[in-house]
Amino acid sequence: GNSVTQMEGPVTLSEEAFLTINCTYTATGYPSLFWYVQYPGEGLQLLLKATKADDKGSNKGFEATYRKETTSFHLEKGSVQVSDSAVYFCALTAGAVVAGKLIFGQGTTLQVKP
Amino acid sequence: ETGVTQTPRHLVMGMTNKKSLKCEQHLGHNAMYWYKQSAKKPLELMFVYSLEERVENNSVPSRFSPECPNSSHLFLHLHTLQPEDSALYLCASSHPGQGAYQFFGPGTRLTVL
Numbered sequence: 051g052n053s054v055t056q057m058e059g060p061v062t063l064s065e066e067a068f069l070t071i072n073c074t075y076t077a078t079g080y081p082s083l084f085w086y087v088q089y090p091g092e093g094l095q096l097l098l099k100a101t102k103a104d105d106k107g108s109n110k111g112f113e114a115t116y117r118k119e120t121t122s123f124h125l126e127k128g129s130v131q132v133s134d135s136a137v138y139f140c141a142l143t144a145g146a147v148v149a150g151k152l153i154f155g156q157g158t159t160l161q162v163k164p
Numbered sequence: 165e166t167g168v169t170q171t172p173r174h175l176v177m178g179m180t181n182k183k184s185l186k187c188e189q190h191l192g193h194n195a196m197y198w199y200k201q202s203a204k205k206p207l208e209l210m211f212v213y214s215l216e217e218r219v220e221n222n223s224v225p226s227r228f229s230p231e232c233p234n235s236s237h238l239f240l241h242l243h244t245l246q247p248e249d250s251a252l253y254l255c256a257s258s259h260p261g262q263g264a265y266q267f268f269g270p271g272t273r274l275t276v277l
Contacts, residue, residue: 093267096266
């Protein structure tokens with residue numbers, strides 16, 4: 051079946067450090083891949099996406115590249131800020147994008163210290 | 165402002181109580197979703213409504229009962245819950261056929277005593 055696995059958190063970094071949050075997936079067909087972010091007290095927001103192999107999604111300084119050969123979609127940022135502290139969710143849809151077929155990982159908490 | 169609101173934001177209830185969670189979206193979407201978010205577990209999709217018709221029910225216990233009276237409102241009726249039902253309940257909406265691009269509400273933090 052389809053599934054998403056993320057690295058365990060929390061990830062604690064100092065401001066301006068480099069961030070990597072690992073995400074790997076299992077899927078049939080050709081999934082689209084997503085990163086969502088949940089700031090404290092808020093719902094999830096779409097951060098970035100990639101719909102086919104070798105695509106790179108980017109937004110707000112975050113990047114992730116769709117790697118079909120390693121079934122991965124790792125999230126990276128070159129220099130994190132305190133305001134990036136949040137929970138990050140990797141997700142996929144497999145096949146056609148149909149209602150309700152987002153499959154999420156368990157989330158990774160990022161804590162950035164000044 | 166995400167355009168998806170949920171009330172109440174926090175709810176504490178006993179196992180014999182009956183309560184309802186409310187979700188409202190102002191984005192013109194026609195698909196709405198309920199998720200359960202528990203600590204250190206993936207988000208669990210509970211129900212999906214598309215054009216006010218329930219299109220998915222992921223083996224959710226009958227003590228959770230959804231209702232979608234129109235495309236802007238979604239309810240989750242709760243009765244005789246268990247302590248393990250304590251979680252953050254998230255509502256989301258999207259255009260039908262665009263389930264990957266969901267907009268989420270802030271959630272209701274539910275505690276069952």
